[in-house]
Amino acid sequence: MTIALDLAYVAPTSLEDALGQFAGADGSTMILAGGTDVIAMLRDDVIQPTRLIDLKRIPGLSSVEIREGSLHIGCLATFSDLLASDPVQDRFPGLEEMARLVASVGIRNRATVVGNICSAVPSCDAGPVLLTHDAVIHTAGPAGERAIPIDQWFVGPRRTAIEDGEIVTHLTIPVPRYHHGAAYARLSRTRGEDLAQASVAVLVEPGYRYRVAFGAVAASALRARRIETLLAGSGVDAETIDAAVDLVRDEVAPITDVRATARYRLRMCEVMLRRAVIAATGRAAGDGPRYDVTLV
Amino acid sequence: MRHTITLRVNDEVWPLDVAPSDVLLDVLRGRVGLTSPKAGCERGDCGACTVLLDQRTVRSCLILAVEVDGHEIVTVEGLGMDGLTALQERLVELSAFQCGYCAPGVILSATELLAEAPDPTREEVQEAIAGNLCRCTGYASIVDAVLAAARASTGAAAQEV
Numbered sequence A: 001m002t003i004a005l006d007l008a009y010v011a012p013t014s015l016e017d018a019l020g021q022f023a024g025a026d027g028s029t030m031i032l033a034g035g036t037d038v039i040a041m042l043r044d045d046v047i048q049p050t051r052l053i054d055l056k057r058i059p060g061l062s063s064v065e066i067r068e069g070s071l072h073i074g075c076l077a078t079f080s081d082l083l084a085s086d087p088v089q090d091r092f093p094g095l096e097e098m099a100r101l102v103a104s105v106g107i108r109n110r111a112t113v114v115g116n117i118c119s120a121v122p123s124c125d126a127g128p129v130l131l132t133h134d135a136v137i138h139t140a141g142p143a144g145e146r147a148i149p150i151d152q153w154f155v156g157p158r159r160t161a162i163e164d165g166e167i168v169t170h171l172t173i174p175v176p177r178y179h180h181g182a183a184y185a186r187l188s189r190t191r192g193e194d195l196a197q198a199s200v201a202v203l204v205e206p207g208y209r210y211r212v213a214f215g216a217v218a219a220s221a222l223r224a225r226r227i228e229t230l231l232a233g234s235g236v237d238a239e240t241i242d243a244a245v246d247l248v249r250d251e252v253a254p255i256t257d258v259r260a261t262a263r264y265r266l267r268m269c270e271v272m273l274r275r276a277v278i279a280a281t282g283r284a285a286g287d288g289p290r291y292d293v294t295l296v
Numbered sequence B: 001m002r003h004t005i006t007l008r009v010n011d012e013v014w015p016l017d018v019a020p021s022d023v024l025l026d027v028l029r030g031r032v033g034l035t036s037p038k039a040g041c042e043r044g045d046c047g048a049c050t051v052l053l054d055q056r057t058v059r060s061c062l063i064l065a066v067e068v069d070g071h072e073i074v075t076v077e078g079l080g081m082d083g084l085t086a087l088q089e090r091l092v093e094l095s096a097f098q099c100g101y102c103a104p105g106v107i108l109s110a111t112e113l114l115a116e117a118p119d120p121t122r123e124e125v126q127e128a129i130a131g132n133l134c135r136c137t138g139y140a141s142i143v144d145a146v147l148a149a150a151r152a153s154t155g156a157a158a159q160e161v
């Protein structure tokens, strides 16, 4: 099976050049990074670009490092790069937990974190965790540079706030000022499966300040602010957690598709929220499950 | 427009003339003549097409040949230039595979793991090959063989069943 498409390919060696080539392009030009989504969609005939602009020949775009109080993730950094990064291992255990659960090694070696939120499928794994971390997406384009808070990024299934001619250069994530706990629970049929059927990310900072986000159970990854408000300030006593779990059905809108029914997704969101809140709270206190113990 | 690229495949230099839409898996099988990377799902799910790209496992069905111009690719054919590797010997000894369709991908994934973690846990082995679907074995025999190879090479006493 081959790709039956008349395709042009360019691989600029500077961001300026890439932006220049992308600026004048029509809608049939696409940006290529790791390609694990783009090539799969090409093969499935979901997209029919006439030209690909490959960013991989541009140096300096795959860094994962702390710059001015934030974790900087370049647009070519892969999930494997995230897992190998010292700052991630030391200060972002929730990011690490998420990256470890993304598909399988062969995909993580190639798929980029930025690409994951750019293809913006509802089940994207990076979305919920980045939402709980208040990540910012940085773009460059014809109108200059923009910084877009992640809660304004996802507009719908496979749709983001990116404008014509813009390229995401990197993400930044503020380093949490206090010791925090995190948890990412991901439902899939088998280990190594690429797409989550449902997922929950929880982050808790001292004073029981919670941030909660869901993936694969709405048009795009979403923050669950009512649940956050309910949990705020009050540890994890049984009553509060029950009340939080009761709110799940108001926050998410799962659909039935080939991978799971809406009902199963909703029920599992409830189960996973309970486990993730308890795990994150325990981890913040230093007595939760280890980060490499999966919650589902 | 066609592109002239150079791949270093199993230590051989291959100048190739490719169309941008040519997929690496097809180029390796059809042009370079290496048939160990298999066409399974051809959409990233099964791992049968796994190759080592600059020493890391990737799915060659999700890569265009033009993207890897100048890079180094290793397939099972190029693994043990002087016979089977220790890992392959264990897999044979323990009859770890049945039909063998998944074998090239599994072998490369386990090779990558053992290069990074010479003495892995059972969990780590399972995680390393989680993206390589096997319809025959149920995986236990494969995991056993990878662990046996690791133990033999690190000389560690058998601490795990």
Ligand code: FES
Pocket: B038, B039, B040, B041, B042, B043, B044, B045, B046, B047, B048, B049, B050, B059, B060, B061, B062
């Ligand atoms: S053939 Fe490439 S992953 Fe299945």
Ligand code: FES
Pocket: B097, B098, B099, B100, B101, B102, B103, B133, B134, B135, B136, B137
């Ligand atoms: S041995 Fe047949 S698919 Fe693995």
